[in-house]
Amino acid sequence: MNIQQSTPTTPLRARMISDMSGRNLGPASQSSHLRACKRFAAWLGRSPETATPDDVKYFQQHLIESGVSICTRNQTMTGVKFLLRVTLRRHDLVAEIFHLKEPVKVPLVLSKKEIKRKHQRCP
Template identity: 70%
Template sequence: MISATADYATRFQQYLIESGVSISTNNQTIPDVEFLFRVSLLRHDLVAEIFHISEPGRVPLVLSPKEVKRILT
């Protein structure tokens, strides 16, 4: 029987990122992994090793005065 380590959680998240899934999809899998470690494997210490990835803020499109003038004309 293989015992789970903190490295498994980290490698799984790295796998998700490298496979190209979106940040929201990655974060949606976190509760499932936490359930696996906490309930199925009884490894409460590993839940602390799992992290959520925050999405980068989007910069709003701001038009220059010249572009606004061009649109309005």
């Protein structure tokens, strides 16, 4: 599977694409993982091969503080996790990754009084 790229292929990117293809990841997952790793590398300012546990921790904090949604943050970290775990085999860094849970939205429940009041206002 060949991913269309506007980014030059580095040896690390080529290895990651090969690893994703070998694991039969679909085009959307591959694009998402590559985008996540590009974002991590841009934030890091150097190759992810040189990342430290603190870099991973601070990148996650950066995502949270920059206001990205929990879903986007988790998706980004899933891509970074693939790079670290599969391509780089850096399990020490993978251990630093955590996922956030989406808050459960509690449905609005009206009291009996509020229901009665609403029904009195309706024609």
